[in-house]
Amino acid sequence: MMQTKLMKGNEAMAEAAIQAGCDAYFGYPITPQSEVLEYLAKEMPKHGRVVLQAESEVASINMIYGAAGAGFRTMTSSSSPGISLMQEGISYIAGAELPCLIANVNRAGPGLGTIQPGQGDYFQATKGGGHGDYRLIVLAPSSVQEMADFVFLGFDLADKYRNPVMILSDGAIGQMMEKVTFGKFKPLKIDKPWATVGKPASRERNYITSLHIKSEDMERHVEHIYRKYDEIKKNEVRFEEIMTEDAEYLIVAYGLSARISHKSVNILREKGIKAGLLRPITLYPFPEEKINQLAEKMKLVLTVEMNTGQMVEDVRLSVNGKVPVHFFGRFGGMIPDPEEIVNKFENLINKNHAL
Amino acid sequence: MRSEEHSLVEVEIITKKDEPADGKADAKNEPGSKTAEEHVFEEKPKCINEEYEVVYHKPDTLLDVSMHYCPGCAHSLLHKLIMEAVDELGIQEKTVGVAPVGCAVFAYDYMNIDMSEAAHGRACATATGIKRLLPDSYVFTYQGDGDLAAIGIAETIHAINRGENIAIFFMNNAVYGMTSGQMAPTSLLGMKTTTSPYGRDVHEYGEPIKVSELISHLPGSFYVTRQAVNSATAVRKAKKAIMNAFRYQKLNKGTCFVEVIGNCPSNWKMTPLEASKYIDDEMVKAFPLGDIKLPKGEDLKLLEEVK
Numbered sequence: 133m134m135q136t137k138l139m140k141g142n143e144a145m146a147e148a149a150i151q152a153g154c155d156a157y158f159g160y161p162i163t164p165q166s167e168v169l170e171y172l173a174k175e176m177p178k179h180g181r182v183v184l185q186a187e188s189e190v191a192s193i194n195m196i197y198g199a200a201g202a203g204f205r206t207m208t209s210s211s212s213p214g215i216s217l218m219q220e221g222i223s224y225i226a227g228a229e230l231p232c233l234i235a236n237v238n239r240a241g242p243g244l245g246t247i248q249p250g251q252g253d254y255f256q257a258t259k260g261g262g263h264g265d266y267r268l269i270v271l272a273p274s275s276v277q278e279m280a281d282f283v284f285l286g287f288d289l290a291d292k293y294r295n296p297v298m299i300l301s302d303g304a305i306g307q308m309m310e311k312v313t314f315g316k317f318k319p320l321k322i323d324k325p326w327a328t329v330g331k332p333a334s335r336e337r338n339y340i341t342s343l344h345i346k347s348e349d350m351e352r353h354v355e356h357i358y359r360k361y362d363e364i365k366k367n368e369v370r371f372e373e374i375m376t377e378d379a380e381y382l383i384v385a386y387g388l389s390a391r392i393s394h395k396s397v398n399i400l401r402e403k404g405i406k407a408g409l410l411r412p413i414t415l416y417p418f419p420e421e422k423i424n425q426l427a428e429k430m431k432l433v434l435t436v437e438m439n440t441g442q443m444v445e446d447v448r449l450s451v452n453g454k455v456p457v458h459f460f461g462r463f464g465g466m467i468p469d470p471e472e473i474v475n476k477f478e479n480l481i482n483k484n485h486a487l
Numbered sequence: 488m489r490s491e492e493h494s495l496v497e498v499e500i501i502t503k504k505d506e507p508a509d510g511k512a513d514a515k516n517e518p519g520s521k522t523a524e525e526h527v528f529e530e531k532p533k534c535i536n537e538e539y540e541v542v543y544h545k546p547d548t549l550l551d552v553s554m555h556y557c558p559g560c561a562h563s564l565l566h567k568l569i570m571e572a573v574d575e576l577g578i579q580e581k582t583v584g585v586a587p588v589g590c591a592v593f594a595y596d597y598m599n600i601d602m603s604e605a606a607h608g609r610a611c612a613t614a615t616g617i618k619r620l621l622p623d624s625y626v627f628t629y630q631g632d633g634d635l636a637a638i639g640i641a642e643t644i645h646a647i648n649r650g651e652n653i654a655i656f657f658m659n660n661a662v663y664g665m666t667s668g669q670m671a672p673t674s675l676l677g678m679k680t681t682t683s684p685y686g687r688d689v690h691e692y693g694e695p696i697k698v699s700e701l702i703s704h705l706p707g708s709f710y711v712t713r714q715a716v717n718s719a720t721a722v723r724k725a726k727k728a729i730m731n732a733f734r735y736q737k738l739n740k741g742t743c744f745v746e747v748i749g750n751c752p753s754n755w756k757m758t759p760l761e762a763s764k765y766i767d768d769e770m771v772k773a774f775p776l777g778d779i780k781l782p783k784g785e786d787l788k789l790l791e792e793v794k
Contacts, residue, residue, distance in 0.1 A: 182619045330579070
């Protein structure tokens with residue numbers, strides 16, 4: 133049954149976890165995402181599910197490792213410094229090919245930084261984050277509705293590919309209230325014959341490990357997970373295009389930056405400048421081909437982020453030199469103003485014409 | 488295929504025994520006429536004959552493979568005792584083990600049960616994740632002193648403080664074994680290791696940490712005991728403690744903690760016998776053996792249920 137509520141992004145994510153059949157949530161408080169743990173501490177017991185406040189993010193990610201290994205749908209969430217603490221565990225989870233969902237409600241760093249929103253964890257999220265060769269599937273919501281929807285999608289993708297999935301959100305989307313509709317999806321059900329639930333006489337023992345001590349075995353294992361990532365790249369690239377059909381100028385932005393850039397595109401259009409927006413929804417796999425195709429008909433590309441320039445590197449790789457790729461960013465917890473982006477764009481266009 | 492070198496050695500042995508290398512026909516009945524290999528093939532060991540009763544064998548829960556442990560190491564014994572307990576209690580289908588990082592990292596290669604190989608020090612957190620989702624299962628961690636008492640002390644204390652209904656088997660051999668003998672938090676004062684070449688100094692590193700005593704003060708711990716496996720008597724006592732740790736899980740009354748003072752001859756630079764003696768002479772001074780916390784009062788009645 134469809135149901136619409138007014139909720140904070142973090143709460144929407146928590147409610148979606150319950151509806152998506154999350155069996156267990158393990159977490160540790162950190163601003164700006166503590167509402168997830170608070171909401172679930174209240175609601176999960178009503179559904180007979182497990183919720184546990186761990187002694188640290190290090191412990192919570194390793195509880196996830198155990199619970200995911202036992203074949204359960206399990207989730208944790210945190211914000212940047214806490215996600216850094218989880219990286220070791222995430223690497224083990226990726227190595228052991230366990231499905232789980234990790235939400236990062238990104239705040240600005242480095243270090244303790246600030247509790248205000250940021251997008252400075254793009255590299256960490258999309259390039260692995262912990263030690264070794266691995267990737268996460270990374271989903272970037274830009275609304276409270278997507279905070280909820282991507283929990284369903286994230287769990288399904290995690291189960292489908294036996295890979296950890298990260299929702300890379302930020303403090304603004306986590307904290308703001310919007311309308312959110314539930315009841316749109318039903319969770320994917322997948323058998324997990326590999327889970328460690330106790331060995332019956334009928335099968336060999338199951339064990340969860342990321343250890344392959346022989347180099348030949350380890351190489352084979354990494355090849356195997358990279359073939360999986362190729363499949364993910366083939367099947368799971370998601371993005372949103374806004375006014376790109378006739379666009380001559382392209383903005384590439386995700387999450388909160390994309391919302392703001394959408395407004396900038398509207399202002400530019402009002403001024404008669406044919407601007408469009410490409411919003412990557414999956415940051416990994418990155419919509420390389422789409423950006424490359426769009427670049428064909430663009431005069432220039434501007435990447436807007438709430439950091440000092442991270443995704444812009446992937447945009448440049450995707451555009452592959454076809455047109456100039458510029459960058460505009462605010463950081464340290466500051467949020468770009470749509471007009472700032474418009475000004476940047478106009479300056480670039482003028483400069484481009486002068487050239 | 489055997490190398491040339493190998494067959495040369497064989498010829499040499501036979502020559503030493505003053506037997507012709509290829510003279511099988513005539514010498515059949517002579518006592519020294521067969522190689523050891525031929526002897527084994529011709530005369531089956533008597534214990535395989537049906538008329539003899541098998542009185543001891545490896546438990547089915549232990550895989551029939553050779554282990555990577557050094558000669559005289561306590562790990563192989565502790566593995567066997569735990570697996571015997573699982574076998575005897577008939578709980579293989581309901582048991583999930585968590586292996587550490589350290590010498591026992593390959594425990595799942597030997598234990599024929601479902602297992603999870605945890606990150607260094609995080610076994611208690613991983614076990615928490617499993618047990619919370621499978622509350623009717625028997626969940627245990629198997630951890631060394633570096634894993635449990637150094638990097639994983641926070642996870643250990645908090646899991647026990649929450650009273651997680653798991654068993655923790657803690658192998659304390661006072662060194663980092665896998666990385667070849669560095670100082671552990673449980674290394675004895677004056678003990679020479681690769682990272683304490685002049686002996687552990689109390690002013691620099693303090694006293695060896697007594698985890699069993701420490702966690703016995705937490706209300707979440709239900710049963711805490713310290714055992715060894717360096718003699719037949721010790722092995723029998725340790726086995727009993729391990730059986731208790733599994734049985735008590737059913738009561739859901741808290742964590743069962745079995746510390747085992749283990750021999751590490753390789754890193755102690757001793758023979759296996761010297762290592763066993765070192766436990767009796769030195770290790771037990773810092774880590775006295777015996778029960779540290781036993782179920783009391785009302786809980787004693789509960790024990791009858793799981794006897």
